Amino acid sequence: MFQNRAEALALALPAAIFAAAVFLVPVFMLLSEGFRTADGWTLSAYAAFFSDPLNQTVFLRTLKLGALVTVVSAVVGYAAAFAIVNLSQGTKGHVVNLVVLPLMISPVARTYAWIVILGRTGIVNQALQAVGLSDAPIRLLFSETAVFIGLLQLFLPLMIISLISALENMPKDTIAAARVLGANWFQVFWKVILPLTKEGLVVGGTLVFTGSLTAYITPAILGGSKVLMLETLLYQQVTVSNNFVAASVIAFILIVMSFAANILLKRIATARNKK
Numbered sequence: 001m002f003q004n005r006a007e008a009l010a011l012a013l014p015a016a017i018f019a020a021a022v023f024l025v026p027v028f029m030l031l032s033e034g035f036r037t038a039d040g041w042t043l044s045a046y047a048a049f050f051s052d053p054l055n056q057t058v059f060l061r062t063l064k065l066g067a068l069v070t071v072v073s074a075v076v077g078y079a080a081a082f083a084i085v086n087l088s089q090g091t092k093g094h095v096v097n098l099v100v101l102p103l104m105i106s107p108v109a110r111t112y113a114w115i116v117i118l119g120r121t122g123i124v125n126q127a128l129q130a131v132g133l134s135d136a137p138i139r140l141l142f143s144e145t146a147v148f149i150g151l152l153q154l155f156l157p158l159m160i161i162s163l164i165s166a167l168e169n170m171p172k173d174t175i176a177a178a179r180v181l182g183a184n185w186f187q188v189f190w191k192v193i194l195p196l197t198k199e200g201l202v203v204g205g206t207l208v209f210t211g212s213l214t215a216y217i218t219p220a221i222l223g224g225s226k227v228l229m230l231e232t233l234l235y236q237q238v239t240v241s242n243n244f245v246a247a248s249v250i251a252f253i254l255i256v257m258s259f260a261a262n263i264l265l266k267r268i269a270t271a272r273n274k275k
Contacts, residue, residue, distance in 0.1 A: 031250035042202040049249045055233070063257070064232040065144065066212040068149045070261075073159040073208045074201060078189075081163035099157050108122065109152060111221045114150050116139065126153075137204075150218040155211045159204035166194075166200025198269035205265045208260040230254055 034045045049055050084095050104108060117123050122138035128134040140146055148214075174196065178188045219229045228236075234250040237243045 017214055030244075030248055031252050033232070033245050034252055045245050045249050049246060049253075057255070058228045058230055058233050059228070061144065062213060065148055065151065065229070066257075066261075068148060068208050069155065069212045070205050070209040070268060072152060073156050076156060077159035077163045077204060078193075080160050081167050082193075084160075085167045096161075099160050102153070103157050107215075107217050108221075109217045110225030111150055114153075114222055118146055118149070126214060142226045144157065144223070144227055147221040147227055149217050150222045151212045151215060154215065154218055155208040158207040158211065162200045162201075162207065163197060166197035171194045175235065186217075202262070202265045202269050206258075206262045209261040211252055213257055 035041050035043070050059075078098075084099075087095060098151055113247060115122070118140040119125070120139070120141075122140075123138040124140060125134070128138065129136075170193070174192050175188055178192045183191065214231055215230045219227065220232050220235070223229065223232070230250050230253065234247050234254075237247040237250065
């Protein structure tokens with residue numbers, strides 16, 4: 001398409017300059033606040049952040065919920081994706097549209113819907129009292145369970161879409177061949193499907209984990225001030241405390257966690273493939 005490499009780089013240069021100007025430079029300026037002090041460049045802000053018990057709790061909670069949402073999304077996503085790819089072509093198109101549909105709805109509306117479902121007078125509490133499992137409304141909102149459910153519903157479609165793409169690219173006769181050779185369904189999944197769809201799992205896992213770490217609306221609405229996560233803590237540091245140094249530290253931690261998750265998933269997939 002291009003006569004030489006320089007011509008291709010010249011065409012990409014305007015986009016690269018624009019991205020650097022409006023994204024990379026501001027991000028670098030924000031992240032540098034966590035390392036820069038009056039005495040020079042130090043890690044004192046990070047030491048102060050992790051020495052606070054509240055920050056430790058928030059960090060571990062964010063990591064735990066992100067990992068839990070990712071694992072459950074992978075389990076549910078594989079089952080849903082496998083069922084979808086085995087449907088007829090017309091039916092598959094309609095089901096995929098239903099999977100994608102929630103992504104077209106505002107996260108605010110989707111999150112507020114959970115208030116109607118999980119509230120003290122919501123559908124879940126009414127059902128529990130109707131069948132006699134509870135005499136009084138149970139507090140479901142403003143808990144880690146509510147945040148987990150909200151994040152799972154928010155990002156599960158991303159995992160399903162990634163796995164559908166991976167399963168559709170898998171050779172059609174591999175499962176049948178494994179079954180003919182005597183493999184049970186667990187062996188088929190573990191030794192055939194999982195290695196051949198590892199790229200889709202890495203992409204979906206990265207999207208779900210990163211999204212769970214950086215989502216603000218869902219933890220803020222369903223968790224409130226009782227279930228702080230790093231993104232809601234970052235918002236408080238900027239808007240309430242006006243502490244941009246702490247905000248910079250949290251932002252850097254979120255970026256590192258996102259990259260680390262992607263690298264870890266790739267390492268696991270590569271190690272599994274070698275085995």
